[in-house]
Amino acid sequence: MKASMSPSLIVLILSLLLGLQPVTTDLYLPALPAITEGFGASAAQSQLTLSALLLAFGLSQLVWGPLSDRFGRRPVLLAGMTAYTAASIASAFSPAMDWLIVSRAVQGAAMGAGVMVSRAMVRDLYAPAQGATMMSKGLTGLGVIACLCAPIGGALTDLIGWRAALLALAVFGAATLAVLVWRFEETLRQPDPHALRLAPLLRANADIIRNPVFLTWCALSAASYLGLFTFLATSSFVFTRSMGMSRTAYGLLMFTMSASYIAGTFWCRWMLRRTSVHRTVAVAGVFTLTGSLALAVLAHWGHDQAWYGPWAVILPFYIFMIGHGVHQPCGQSGAVGPFPHRAGTASALNGFLMMLGAFFMGGWIGRNLEQPVLALADGVLLWGSCITAIAWTAVQRHGRPQVVSCATP
Numbered sequence: 001m002k003a004s005m006s007p008s009l010i011v012l013i014l015s016l017l018l019g020l021q022p023v024t025t026d027l028y029l030p031a032l033p034a035i036t037e038g039f040g041a042s043a044a045q046s047q048l049t050l051s052a053l054l055l056a057f058g059l060s061q062l063v064w065g066p067l068s069d070r071f072g073r074r075p076v077l078l079a080g081m082t083a084y085t086a087a088s089i090a091s092a093f094s095p096a097m098d099w100l101i102v103s104r105a106v107q108g109a110a111m112g113a114g115v116m117v118s119r120a121m122v123r124d125l126y127a128p129a130q131g132a133t134m135m136s137k138g139l140t141g142l143g144v145i146a147c148l149c150a151p152i153g154g155a156l157t158d159l160i161g162w163r164a165a166l167l168a169l170a171v172f173g174a175a176t177l178a179v180l181v182w183r184f185e186e187t188l189r190q191p192d193p194h195a196l197r198l199a200p201l202l203r204a205n206a207d208i209i210r211n212p213v214f215l216t217w218c219a220l221s222a223a224s225y226l227g228l229f230t231f232l233a234t235s236s237f238v239f240t241r242s243m244g245m246s247r248t249a250y251g252l253l254m255f256t257m258s259a260s261y262i263a264g265t266f267w268c269r270w271m272l273r274r275t276s277v278h279r280t281v282a283v284a285g286v287f288t289l290t291g292s293l294a295l296a297v298l299a300h301w302g303h304d305q306a307w308y309g310p311w312a313v314i315l316p317f318y319i320f321m322i323g324h325g326v327h328q329p330c331g332q333s334g335a336v337g338p339f340p341h342r343a344g345t346a347s348a349l350n351g352f353l354m355m356l357g358a359f360f361m362g363g364w365i366g367r368n369l370e371q372p373v374l375a376l377a378d379g380v381l382l383w384g385s386c387i388t389a390i391a392w393t394a395v396q397r398h399g400r401p402q403v404v405s406c407a408t409p
Contacts, residue, residue, distance in 0.1 A: 004185050010125070010134070013184055015141020016176045017077075017118035020084070020111045022146035023172050025050065026254060029236045030154035030247040031162035038162060039097040044366040050233055051362030052101050053108035058355025060112035065120070065348025069195035073117045073124070073344075074186045080113020081177040088170035092163050107169070114176070116347050123336045123343035124187040131337065132277055136268045136329035143262035143325070147255045154251025192341065201345070208346050213338050216390065216398040220281065221331025222354040223386040224324050227292065229358045230379035231257075231317060233365045237372040243310055253314060260318040264325015277330050278399035284326035285391035291319030292384025299377030313376065320384060327387060334399065 005013075028035075036046040068076040087110055091103035118138065122131045156164040194200045208214050239245045239253060264284075271280040295316035302308035332350065339346040361379065368375040 005183070007134075009183060010121075011137045011141060013179065014118050014122070014134070014138030015145065016179060017114040018138050018142040019145035020114045020172075020176070022142060022149050022258075023169060024053065024107060024111055025232055026146055026149035026258075027153040027168055028162075028165050029232060029254070030150055030240070030251050031157040031165040032236045033240055034157055034162045034247070035097075035100070039100070041097045045097055045101075047233065047362050047366035047369075048101050049097075049104045051359050051366070053104040053111075054229075054355045054362065055108070055359040056105040057108035057112045057115070058352040058359070060109035061116045061348035061351040061355075063348075064113045064116045065344040065346075066195045066201055067344075068113075068117055068120060068188070069192045069342065069344040072186050072188045072191055073121055074180075074184060076113050077117050077180050077184065078177070080110045080117075081173060081180060083110035084114070085170050085173035085177060088166065088173050092166040092170065112348075112351065116344065116351055119332050119336055119347040119350070120343040121187040122333060123340055123347070124189070131333040132330050133269055133272055135333045136265050136272070136325075139325070139329050140262055140265040143258050143265060146261065147258035150254030150258075151248070151251035154247040154249075157247050188344075195345070204342050204345050205349060208339060208342065208349055211338055212398040213400075214335050214346065214350075216394040217331045217334030217337075218350045218353055220327055220387065220390045220395060221335060221350065222357050223383050223390060224288075224327035224331060225354050226357050226361055227288075227320065227380050227383035227387065228324055229361060230365065230383060231376060233362055234369070234372050234376040234379070235313075237369055238313060238376055239310060242372055245310065253310060257314060257317060257321060260321040261325045264322040265329065266325075267322065268326040268329055271326070276400075277334065278395050280326060281330050281391045281395050281399065284323040285388040286323075287319050288323035288327070288384050288391070289388040291316045291321070291323065292381045294319065296377045296381040299373050303371075303373045303377075313373070317380070320380065323387070327391070 032046055032049075035049070036042075039045075064076055064080065084107060087103055087107040091100055091107060094100035094103055119135075122134050122138075126134055152168060153165045156168060235254070236250060239250045240247060245253070264287075268280065268284075271283065295313065298308070298312040298316065302312065335350040336343050336346040365375055365379065
């Protein structure tokens with residue numbers, strides 16, 4: 001299918017939609033300890049503002065995906081971004097922690113429309129190999145947005161207060177909605193009239209989840225995201241509480257972490273021009289394992305020593321993030337690649353499984369924040385080991401693109 005939108009516009013829209021995730025998580029992370037203190041809440045409750053968002057984000061995609069296959073990508077996007085902006089305003093003016101948790105859950109459900117459609121529209125417009133390159137470009141844009149989120153969130157929290165950081169999410173949502181209303185054109189060539197019928201929908205999901213190509217790439221993208229999620233969920237407590245950094249300094253540190261991710265997406269595209277997707281992922285596994293192992297060794301060896309500091313966390317994680325810049329575009333495009341006629345459903349299922357894992361990981365983190373440095377290091381090592389095992393085994397066996405014919409109702 002030929003895109004009527006220009007490639008540069010597609011990359012911009014992809015960047016904004018994919019950027020919803022770091023904006024919604026990274027921008028408020030510097031404010032998380034202040035939110036916890038402001039409401040007199042526990043660490044477990046504060047983690048629920050993140051894990052509830054991610055669970056709603058994952059579950060909602062199971063609804064948004066079939067809706068977008070039935071009615072098209074544009075109406076789903078407009079509805080989702082309108083709800084996202086409204087929920088962001090509600091969260092900024094929350095009178096209590098319970099209200100904030102509910103607002104964040106609604107925000108996550110609405111965010112699911114944007115992120116799910118971003119993956120589906122790539123499959124609408126491009127073959128799997130081209131899709132990995134386009135997804136990498138969109139994720140480079142996500143990296144640029146992520147670079148700015150934590151510094152802005154830290155500065156707003158220090159200068160104005162944590163409510164200003166949450167209100168910034170509403171500004172981003174409104175700006176993204178304006179771009180979509182103005183420039184986004186429908187990418188789905190032919191809506192599926194049977195997409196919302198229960199029996200075909202259940203069959204389609206069963207066919208997708210049994211497909212070894214989908215399972216392989218979904219496992220890779222999920223494990224890679226969970227490694228990043230572990231860092232995001234613990235880092236504000238590690239750097240601002242355990243190491244005494246200011247929120248602004250923490251935001252700047254997160255800026256540099258995002259820069260390493262951007263470097264990974266550029267390296268991904270450089271590798272894809274020279275070799276296959278599965279070989280690119282295998283090489284990236286070296287970065288993933290090296291970074292996660294170094295982080296864990298330094299943490300267990302020196303977390304209570306005078307020489308241990310922010311560098312011992314962030315330098316190994318730079319290496320991990322270079323690998324993440326490869327695994328995410330390849331994993332997300334590879335998971336929907338076999339299903340051109342069910343791209344929305346496949347994208348939704350991939351996103352749901354990623355966020356289901358994040359929800360349970362968030363619960364584990366909330367119970368282990370007494371020693372946040374070790375919680376961060378052990379969690380990243382767990383997922384780094386999983387990523388590398390998948391990249392070196394399952395991807396090499398099942399990672400080559402294939403297309404599955406559309407299931408009949």
